[in-house]
Amino acid sequence: MGNQIKSNQELYHHVRLATVSYSCEQAAIDYFDMIAPLCPNNADIAHSLMRLGMRPIFYLGVTALETMTAYIEHLNKDRPFFLEWLLRNKDVIMSVVKELTICCFFYGLRYDKERNIVIVDHKVDEEMTNVFVEVHDRRVHREFSSFDEFKNFFYSFFDAHSTSFNEIDRLILEEGYKDTFTFE
Helix, strand or coil, X not given: CHHHCCCHHHHHHHHHCCCCCCCHHHHHHHHHHHHCCCHHHCHHHHHHHHHHHHHHHHHCCCCCHHHHHHHHHHHCCCCHHHHHHHHHCHHHHXXXXXXXXXXXXXXXXXXXXXXXXXXXXXXXXXXXXXXXXXXXXXXXXXXXXCHHHHHHHHHHCCCCCXXXXXXXXXXXXXXXXXXXXXXX
16 A cells, blocks of 8 residues: 555545455455554544444444444454554444444435436335434435435434534445436
8 A cells, every 4th residue: 555545535545445355254354454554543534444344344234332343353353553543432433333324224225217316215124123223213215316415315314423524425435326326
């Protein structure tokens, strides 16, 4: 990585676009190999980097704060500098779990070509009930005729959280919402 990466933004994109395993467990290991040395020294992007590393763990079904923290600590047991940073920044883990939980509402996005709209129609299924502890409104049906409309609705899910617009925009990028659906 070293000399060729000039900014935090470039560093974030380098990690985001890195090739990691398709196995969630190994992907988490791959990400933390990259981000554990970076987080303590890159406060401006540590939150985003942690989300990249935590996403595959979340996909394994690890959604509780204590379990997520223990999992991250286990993966990084030989990295005392990172573990010290993690101890001082546990709020990042809580924020990322909430962000990824909110994204669960949008996994079923679909495009209606005839009407040229994107539809989110989320109903809680039994498998996911434990994920939605922090999100109160579990049923969502909305239709969007523009990406800006969708983006504003997505932002509204974060009104009760302290997630910055910059982090929300990175989350939108990571989820690929803009690339997935093109409005004509």
